[in-house]
Amino acid sequence: MFLFRSDDCMVIILIYVDDILVTSNKESYLQDLLLQLQSRFAIKDLGDLHYFLSLEVSRTSEGLHLCQTKYISDLLQRTSLLDTKPVTTPMASGPTLSIHDGTPLLDGSEYRSTVGALQYCTLTRPDIAFAVNKLCQFMQSPTDLHWLAVKRLLRYLKGTPHFGLHFSRSSDFSLQCFTDADWASCPDDRRSTSGFCIFLGDNLVSWSSSKQKVVSRSSTEAEYRSIANGTAELTWLESILHDLGVVEKISDKDKNI
Known part of the structure; x- marks a missing residue:
């Protein structure tokens, strides 16, 4: 850029x-x-911008809408799930997936390719960020149960192909960061998962769901690590806004965590 x-x-x-x-x-x-x-x-x-690197841009009277409808359709076609029955959630609520679940796939290349494609979907779909992050943890040795979880996520996308991000025009340049974390959710290494989302005014501009680098010894420690991750991203965004000449409009009271 x-x-x-x-x-x-x-x-x-x-x-x-x-x-x-x-x-x-x-x-x-x-x-x-x-x-x-x-x-x-x-x-x-x-x-005018309409399509760029599989991102579809629609202009409305209220702003811009970004989605990946065609990309999702092509992915469903590639995995032979275009006519599958959709589900309402991207992932089952339990039990938590483990590296020891199921039988190892004879060829994990399709799993890795599909999950890699799903990672690109998270550019406009923060609602699947947690599920994709979880599925990425089994790239080395995927099993049949992990593959079923991938198919479930694809079935969710089948029912929500037009979901995406909406950016509206606003004079509000306040930055707000929301963070959360579970504690020792991974049954394999007992590491926690952090998540954050950052809004510039009313518009979501950054989000993440990732496993923490170390084992947190308490739920409080897990939450603090999540806050640290969100704060680092918030600081980086502020530096970008400074380069764009927007930072002058941001005061300390407008930065909320």
């Missing part, structure tokens, strides 16, 4: 291989940049 700023204008360029997104708070600057690029390179202007 490249950022160009002047006193009254900002241009952001996001480049991934041969795909480029360009945005600016001034249309004249945006057009001038495109003309300069076209004078040096053979580029094609595809107009």
Whole structure:
């Protein structure tokens, strides 16, 4: 990502291989940049953003909606679950999955490929972050029960393909971070799982669900580690907002944890 700023204008360029997104708070600057690029390179202007790296962008009167409907459909087609019956939750409430559950798969390549694809889904689907994180813990030696859990998650996506993120226009630049943690939830190593989500105003901009690096000796310790993770992400986001010229609008009272 490249950022160009002047006193009254900002241009952001996001480049991934041969795909480029360009945005600016001034249309004249945006057009001038495109003309300069076209004078040096053979580029094609595809107009307003609608589809980028499997992310679908829809504009409404209230803001932007990001989803991955086609990507999910292609994933269901690849796993022969396009006509499966949907479920209402991404994961069973219990019992907790373990590395010792079930019979090891003869070939775990499909499991690893599918879970890797599900990781990309979490770009717009924070509701499956916990389930995907759990399934990633069995990449080395997946079993038939782990594969059933993957299929359940795919069935959940089958029923919710249009779910995604909605970003609305707002003058509220306050940062709010919500964290949580369980305690010793993993039956294999007794490590806890941390989770956080961060809002910029009313818009969700960052989230995570991950197993903690060490064993917490109490629920209080697990919660503190989760708060530390959320605070680190909050600090990083504030530095990005500083580069974008937004941090001046954020006061200490607007940063809540």
